[in-house]
Amino acid sequence: xxxxxVKPSSAHSMEALARSAVDEAMARGADxxxxxxxxxxxxxxxxxxxxxxxxxxxxxxxxxxRVFKDGAVGFAAAPGPYPAMxxxxxxxxxxxxxxxxxxxxxxxxxxxxxxxxxxxxxYATPVEEDPFMVSLEEKLELLMRASERLGGxxxxxxxxxxxxxxxxxxxxxTSDGGATHQVLVRSGGRVEAxxxxxxxxxxxxxxxxxxxxxxxxxxxxxxxxxxxxNAERVRDExxxxxxxxxxxxxxxxxxxGGGQLALQIHESVGHPTELDRVLGEERDLAGGSFAxxxxxxxxxxxxxxxxxxxxxxxxxxLDTRGWDDDGVPSGRFxxxxxxxxxxxxxxxxSAGRAGAESSRSVSRAEGWYAPPxxxxxxxxLAPGHGSLDDLLAETEDGAILADTIKTWxxxxxxxxxxFTCEVGWEIRGxxxxxxxxxxxYQGSTLDFWKRCDRIAGPEEWRLWGVVxxxxxxxxxxxxxxxxxxxxxxxxxxxxxxxSRLA
Amino acid sequence: MALLxxxxxxxxxxxxxxxSEADETEVTINCVEDRFVRFGHEGPTQSADRERYDLAVRxxxxxxxxxxxxxxxxxxxxxxxxxxxxGRAEILARVASPDRGAVPLGGAVEVEGTxxxxxxxxxxxxxxxxxxxxxxxxxxxxxxxxxxxxRTTVASMSIVNSAGRRVHGATSRAExxxxxxxxxxxxxxxGGSASSASVRCFVDQVDVGGVIEDAVTSAVRARDPEDMEAxxxxxxxxxxxxxxLMTFTSGMGxxxxxxxxxxxxxxxxxxxxxFSEEVSISDDPTHPDLRGLRFDxxxxxxxxxxxxxxxxxxxxxxxxxxxxxxxxxxTGHSQAQPSTSGPSAGHLVVAEGELSRAELLERLGDGLLxxxxxxxxxxxxxxxxxxxxxxxxxFRVKDGAVGRAIGNLRFTQSLVExxxxxxxxxxxxxxxxSLMGGELVAPALLIRDxxxxxKARS
Numbered sequence: 001x002x003x004x005x006v007k008p009s010s011a012h013s014m015e016a017l018a019r020s021a022v023d024e025a026m027a028r029g030a031d032x033x034x035x036x037x038x039x040x041x042x043x044x045x046x047x048x049x050x051x052x053x054x055x056x057x058x059x060x061x062x063x064x065x066r067v068f069k070d071g072a073v074g075f076a077a078a079p080g081p082y083p084a085m086x087x088x089x090x091x092x093x094x095x096x097x098x099x100x101x102x103x104x105x106x107x108x109x110x111x112x113x114x115x116x117x118x119x120x121x122x123y124a125t126p127v128e129e130d131p132f133m134v135s136l137e138e139k140l141e142l143l144m145r146a147s148e149r150l151g152g153x154x155x156x157x158x159x160x161x162x163x164x165x166x167x168x169x170x171x172x173x174t175s176d177g178g179a180t181h182q183v184l185v186r187s188g189g190r191v192e193a194x195x196x197x198x199x200x201x202x203x204x205x206x207x208x209x210x211x212x213x214x215x216x217x218x219x220x221x222x223x224x225x226x227x228x229x230n231a232e233r234v235r236d237e238x239x240x241x242x243x244x245x246x247x248x249x250x251x252x253x254x255x256x257g258g259g260q261l262a263l264q265i266h267e268s269v270g271h272p273t274e275l276d277r278v279l280g281e282e283r284d285l286a287g288g289s290f291a292x293x294x295x296x297x298x299x300x301x302x303x304x305x306x307x308x309x310x311x312x313x314x315x316x317x318l319d320t321r322g323w324d325d326d327g328v329p330s331g332r333f334x335x336x337x338x339x340x341x342x343x344x345x346x347x348x349x350s351a352g353r354a355g356a357e358s359s360r361s362v363s364r365a366e367g368w369y370a371p372p373x374x375x376x377x378x379x380x381l382a383p384g385h386g387s388l389d390d391l392l393a394e395t396e397d398g399a400i401l402a403d404t405i406k407t408w409x410x411x412x413x414x415x416x417x418x419f420t421c422e423v424g425w426e427i428r429g430x431x432x433x434x435x436x437x438x439x440x441y442q443g444s445t446l447d448f449w450k451r452c453d454r455i456a457g458p459e460e461w462r463l464w465g466v467v468x469x470x471x472x473x474x475x476x477x478x479x480x481x482x483x484x485x486x487x488x489x490x491x492x493x494x495x496x497x498x499s500r501l502a
Numbered sequence: 503m504a505l506l507x508x509x510x511x512x513x514x515x516x517x518x519x520x521x522s523e524a525d526e527t528e529v530t531i532n533c534v535e536d537r538f539v540r541f542g543h544e545g546p547t548q549s550a551d552r553e554r555y556d557l558a559v560r561x562x563x564x565x566x567x568x569x570x571x572x573x574x575x576x577x578x579x580x581x582x583x584x585x586x587x588x589g590r591a592e593i594l595a596r597v598a599s600p601d602r603g604a605v606p607l608g609g610a611v612e613v614e615g616t617x618x619x620x621x622x623x624x625x626x627x628x629x630x631x632x633x634x635x636x637x638x639x640x641x642x643x644x645x646x647x648x649x650x651x652x653r654t655t656v657a658s659m660s661i662v663n664s665a666g667r668r669v670h671g672a673t674s675r676a677e678x679x680x681x682x683x684x685x686x687x688x689x690x691x692x693g694g695s696a697s698s699a700s701v702r703c704f705v706d707q708v709d710v711g712g713v714i715e716d717a718v719t720s721a722v723r724a725r726d727p728e729d730m731e732a733x734x735x736x737x738x739x740x741x742x743x744x745x746x747l748m749t750f751t752s753g754m755g756x757x758x759x760x761x762x763x764x765x766x767x768x769x770x771x772x773x774x775x776x777f778s779e780e781v782s783i784s785d786d787p788t789h790p791d792l793r794g795l796r797f798d799x800x801x802x803x804x805x806x807x808x809x810x811x812x813x814x815x816x817x818x819x820x821x822x823x824x825x826x827x828x829x830x831x832x833t834g835h836s837q838a839q840p841s842t843s844g845p846s847a848g849h850l851v852v853a854e855g856e857l858s859r860a861e862l863l864e865r866l867g868d869g870l871l872x873x874x875x876x877x878x879x880x881x882x883x884x885x886x887x888x889x890x891x892x893x894x895x896x897f898r899v900k901d902g903a904v905g906r907a908i909g910n911l912r913f914t915q916s917l918v919e920x921x922x923x924x925x926x927x928x929x930x931x932x933x934x935x936s937l938m939g940g941e942l943v944a945p946a947l948l949i950r951d952x953x954x955x956x957k958a959r960s
Contacts, residue, residue, distance in 0.1 A: 048842045051601035055572035055840070057590040062554070062577060072545070077552040079577045095551045099539075102627040106635055107545035136597040144599060157763045160842065194763055201765040201884060280689065281542040284649035284681040284697075285937065287876070287893075292687035353544075371548045407879045409912075411891040413691050416912055416958045418889045420881050440881060442912070442956050472548075473540055473651050473679075475939075495955060497881050497914060 013082065015181065018173035021065045021089045026175050028097055030067040032113060034174040034327060037063045037085065038368035043132065045139055046162035047147040052140065054162070062368035065092045067100050071110025073349075074100030075371040114351035115358035118176040119329050123322025125185040126315070127218035131165035134219045139163065142227070146191050149231035155195040155239045161231070162212065163189030163222050164467075168367075178327040186318055186479070187221040188214030188465060193235040197242035202437060204238035204422055206230045208259045209405050214465035215316040215481070237423060240435055247402075247424050247439035249496035253395060254441055254489045257388075257403030260421050261381060261484035262464035268445040269301075269308050270376035270482070271471075272414035273335050274362070275346035277374075279353060285473040287412025290445065291341065293354055299341040302449030307382040308336040310345060312361060317378035318465045318479040319364070325372035326363040333360060335379060339450075347374045366476035373472050380463070380483030384455030388486045391456050393430035395488060401425045401432060402439040418442040418495060440495040451489040460485035505533050505618055505658040506579075508670040514557070514579055515662035518588055524561035524595065526569065526607045527588075528663040530799075530838060531579070532556040535623060536655045539630045543647035543685070546634060549627065555579050560839060561591045568602035570595050571840060605822050610666040613803045614796045618656040619674035622705040625654040633678050633710045640714050641682045646721055647689070650680040654705055661801035669803075671795040676705040680717040681894070684725065690893065691910060691958050694725030697742070697874055697894040701933050701941060703793045720873060724895035724907040732911050732954040736869035738862055738899065738926075739952075744852065744944040745934040746875035747888060747917050748783075752846045752940060754883050755917075756785070756809050757835075758824035759844025761817075765883040767918045768818055776815045777921035782853035783810040785819060785835070791933040791943050794849045797834070799841070804834030809847060813922075821845040850942035855927025862948050864902040865926045870952075871897040871904055875913075877937060886917035891958065910958035923950040 018035040025033035039061045046054035061080035066073065074096030078088040143161040150159035168184045190212025192205045207213040207225055215221045256264060272289040276282055279293065291299060301308075312319050312330035323329055326348040334342040346356065347363025365372040392401065404422035411417070424439030425432035443451075463481040470477055506514075515529035533555050540548045558575040572594030576587040630652035641648030658672040678700050684693030698716035700709045739747075751767075753760070760766035767776065786806040787794030798804050800822055808816055820828065821836030824845055835845035857865065878890030891912050898905040926948030935941040 046842050047599070050599075051568075051603065052571070052598040053601065053840050053842045055594045055598050057572070057574035057587075057594055058558075059575070059583075059587065059590075060577040061583075073547075073549065075548065075550045075552075077550065077554075079554055081578050081580055081583055084578060084580065099549050099551055099627040102631050103539060103546040103549060103634075106541070106631055106638065108638075109544045136594060140597060140599060158759075194765070196764045199764075201763060276547075278687070279542075280647055280683075280685060281547050281649065283542070283647065283683055283689070284540070284651060284679065288683075288687070288689055290688045290691070295687070349547075369552060369554055371550055373548065407881050407889070409877045409879045409889045409891070411691075411910060411912070411958050412876050412893055413688050413958070415688075415691065416891065416910075416956060416960070418912060418914070418956070420889075438882060440914075444960050447960070474536075474538060474653065493956075495914060497887055 014171040015179060017086055018171050021093060022173045022175050024090060024093045025065060025067045028093060030069050030097060032068040032175045033066065034172060035063065035065045036325060036368060037171045038168065040168045040367055042164065042166040044164045045143060046160060047143045048160050049158060050147055060367055064368045065096050066371060067096045068111060068113065069097060069100035070104035071107045072100045072104035073111055077369050111349055112352035113348040114356050115328065115348060116176045117174040117178045117327030119323055119327055120179045121322060123182040125183065125216045127185050129219040131187050131219040132167065146227035146231045149228055150191055150193045150235045153235060153239055155197045155242065156193050156235055157196045158194035160192040161227060172327055174327045180323050180327060182322045184216065184321055185218055186214050186216045187218055188212050189222050189225055189227060191227045191231050191234055193238040195238035195242050197239060200242040202238050202241035204234045204241060205404060206234045208464060209422060211467045214318055214467055215463060216318055216320050217316060241423060241437045244435040244437045247400065247436040247494060249494050251491050251493055253399035254492040255391060255395060255399060255401045255486055257486050258462060258484040259464055260403045260405055261487060262482035263405045263408055265379055265381055265482045265484060266376065266466055267408060267410045268414060268417055269335065270379045273344050274374045274376060275344040275350040275354060278344055279350060286471055290413045290415045296341050296343050300339055301336045301341045301446060302339045303452050304339045305384055305455055306336060306339050306449050306452050308379055309382060310335050310377050310379050312377045314378050316463050317481040319377045324361040324363045325365045326359060328359050328361040330361055345374060345377060347372065350374050364478055366478060370476045375471065375478045376469060376480050378481045381455065383458045383461040383485045385457040388456050388460050391454060391486060391488060392427055395427050397428050399427040400439055401427060415445050438497050440497045441492050442495050443492060448489060451491055452487055453490055455487040456485035505535060505656055505672060506531060506660065511660035511670055512662055512668055515660065518559055518584055519662065519664055521585055522561060522588055523592060525564045526562040526664050528560040528607055528661065530558045531660045534655065534657045538651060538653035539627065539634055540651050541634045542649040557584055557587065559588045559591045561595045563595055565600035568600040569604040570598040570600050571604060572598050573840060603823060605826050607663045607665040608667055608800060608802060608822060611803050613669045616671040616673060616793060616795060618672040619704045622654050622674040622676050623656045625705045636710065637680050637714050640718050644718055644722055646682040646718060647685045648680055648682040651677060653677045659795055667801045669797045669801045673793060673795060674703055676708050677701045678708050678710050678713050680713050682717050682721045694721045695894055696720030696724055701935055720895045727907040727909045730908040732956050734951045734953045736866055736950050737952040738866045738869065738871045739947050739949060740873045741932050741934045741944045741946055743872045743875045744947050745942055746878045746890065746936040748850055748852060748942055748944060749936045749938060749940040750880055750886060750888060752848060752850060753843060754880065755886060756819050756847040757844045758818040758820045758828055760883065762828060767884060767886055768815055771815055772817050774815060775813045777810060777813040778924035779813045780855055780924050780927050781810055781813050781921050784808050784851050785847035785849050786851045787849040789851050789943055792849050799836040799838040802832055802834040802836060807833055819845045819847045852931065852944040854929050854931045854945045856929055857926050858929055862926050862928055862946055863899060866899050866948055867902060869899050871899050881914065887914065888917055889914045911954040912956040913953055914955040915953040920949050920952060925950050
């Protein structure tokens with residue numbers, strides 16, 4: 001559990017504004033209410049092919065009011081600045097109460113909130129080096145050096161080095177007496193090379209594909225990535241992939257690197273254990289879950305070496321904070337322990353619907369503009385023992401080591417998945433040998449995790465940040481981290497993605 | 503709050519231009535008013551009554567043959583906040599490395615104005631509640647769990663730059679979507695389910711009754727699916743399924759960046775017959791089912807633009823930068839600048855054919871009718887190898903007659919090959935969206951030998 005330091009808020013006016021919205025909602029007849037004021041500042045820098053192509057400093061500021069009335073929920077939101085928000089509060093309260101009243105007759109079962117949201121306090125991400133105080137010149141120089149090292153080979157058709165730094169501040173008040181203020185900072189970046197040779201185009205990324213890798217923390221996170229030190233390897237691997245064979249189809253042992261495992265965890269453990277999905281309330285867009293509300297305590301989710309822990313207090317996690325957007329304190333709990341499903345991830349609304357006494361603090365919204373929904377928190381695979389080299393040394397010839405997501409797809413019940421990695425290596429003599437492109441494996445969630453027979457140890461375990469998790473309708477984007485060390489799976493099906501591509 | 507009128511938007515932008523110290527300045531103002539009710543089988547789950555602004559300032563300082571460029575944005579339009587964004591952009595741009603490939607901002611243009619629909623803007627929660635109640639009652643009558651979305655959105659966009667460009671437009675969008683399924687865990691794998699949606703430009707065009715009937719009757723029909731092994735099979739893809747595939751052509755296929763890098767199916771194939779002669783594709787913001795803005799992210803005018811005619815591919819879509827790089831004309835497909843992802847065809851229209859639904863089924867003969875594809879993603883960009891799942895009802899077709907539902911299947915299929923194997927195009931195209939974003943207009947497509955590679959439940 002987080003034990004935030006309780007100290008007087010440095011922003012009484014925001015706190016007072018959030019409180020006034022809640023008080024007005026209650027005075028006008030709400031059964032419960034909360035208000036969030038969110039201010040978000042970001043800096044994004046991307047060097048593409050040696051030139052600064054994206055240099056963006058967005059800021060966003062607004063207020064959201066949520067009311068519970070007669071078993072229904074109303075939500076209204078408007079942008080800042082402070083005087084505009086202050087003038088908007090009464091209108092927002094009236095609008096969300098009116099919509100809750102209009103919608104209440106449609107509720108077959110009244111919304112019930114589990115637990116209370118009466119926490120008070122402050123939380124701030126521990127930051128060693130404020131990312132917004134580092135000079136722009138230094139940031140650009142860091143990226144430019146990495147970008148230069150991605151070049152120098154004629155096969156490279158695109159090279160990219162980027163970073164993104166974000167600070168989100170939130171003031172929240174609840175009708176249970178809760179009053180919280182938190183400042184969340186996250187930083188990260190990436191390099192990426194796209195190469196073309198013999199009609200093949202391949203991409204290689206570091207430290208991860210898509211947006212890169214991120215952690216909660218300051219500029220020390222970007223420095224620790226050592227983008228420059230990894231750029232030449234990334235470039236050379238992209239070129240080598242153009243000359244590599246396509247990973248052959250068939251059933252073989254698979255060792256997944258941590259970056260790929262993070263996405264595997266995200267899609268096949270994170271989403272199917274969100275309680276709103278389990279209860280069928282995400283059916284209209286993202287889908288449901290193979291897991292039933294009654295499964296915790298009985299469903300065998302994986303082999304005995306597999307344990308998943310949810311932890312919104314873990315150092316460096318992208319969903320590490322003091323409270324969720326229901327105002328419930330962060331915490332740590334087992335989702336799967338020794339292979340058995342133990343608990344789902346819930347917010348106050350889904351927990352209330354399931355008859356639980358309290359939520360698991362996973363209710364989050366994208367900024368001030370959207371109502372909170374159940375989101376995956378930091379969900380990690382517990383480490384086993386030994387190094388990756390030990391794992392490779394003890395694995396038979398013909399196995400495949402694959403890493404870094406290239407494409408991902410999973411069905412609406414989170415059962416049948418198919419993932420393609422950026423890179424694969426055939427294992428020979430207990431080490432990496434032949435490089436392979438487009439390693440594509442397909443499986444079924446429970447069967448796949450039951451095939452896990454070994455996980456590397458704490459020395460290989462680290463958090464991987466996901467910054468593009470889409471959920472909800474209309475879709476909202478959320479961020480979270482997944483910790484993993486490389487793990488081995490037996491008898492995995494590799495897919496023929498098109499022998500013509502070879 | 504209302505959407506910004508053109509004069510008001512230009513006034514705000516002009517104040518930024520006047521205060522800017524940069525050699526070139528561009529101001530883009532987006533405004534959105536959005537109301538939605540999302541619902542599950544127990545009633546409304548989330549709703550929102552909300553509005554937002556986004557004002558982006560892009561500034562450029564000349565440096566030799568290029569520009570030092572940066573952007574900053576803010577979420578409110580008061581003078582202090584807007585000028586603060588300008589200041590941030592100027593600070594960033596002054597230290598930026600010069601981009602020698604950047605081309606000067608475009609000057610004055612004429613674009614056709616588009617106005618928001620007042621009834622769409624005014625559509626209330628009470629009216630949305632009526633849609634939702636009708637859907638829930640119909641689902642309950644068939645013991646189905648219904649869920650979906652009732653949503654109305656109006657938006658405006660204005661771009662003003664220091665080179666004299668001043669464009670403004672507005673769009674409207676209304677949606678009612680219903681997914682219904684038998685209840686419980688694994689409902690879509692073991693039971694019946696179907697989705698239907700009506701996404702239109704104006705709220706009075708939304709066919710709520712049609713959506714409810716389509717989803718409910720299809721879900722009932724999809725009950726008790728039988729097992730089928732995954733293998734290549736002829737399919738009739740409904741428009742929703744076609745959209746889930748075609749959305750990947752917008753940027754990766756038709757965009758200039760992928761074309762230049764060699765990862766697009768267009769690279770080296772312009773002028774070739776790439777797809778079946780029955781396939782024609784355009785990008786058309788003027789289509790009556792789309793009614794998009796008549797200018798792109800740089801304020802360049804745009805209209806109907808052919809991409810594929812009778813199977814033969816034209817060149818890629820461009821913006822000012824990529825047009826210069828490739829020596830092509832600017833087709834008006836810029837994203838908001840600056841952007842590393844390159845231009846994209848955001849208003850795809852797959853041309854209607856001549857076959858009625860009955861004729862398509864008859865031509866299909868034996869195969870599968872696929873209503874929807876889910877969570878589609880790109881395995882390989884050059885041939886656009888895609889993977890994804892069937893969803894919301896897959897039915898056997900025998901001798902042109904729709905029969906029993908089968909369990910969901912995964913496909914791994916090159917879209918280039920699939921469009922080459924099109925053997926029939928439906929005579930009614932509709933506006934449809936997909937999970938991965940984007941909306942387009944598409945008819946049903948009959949595709950031979952579609953490669954299913956695994957089952958939802960093995």
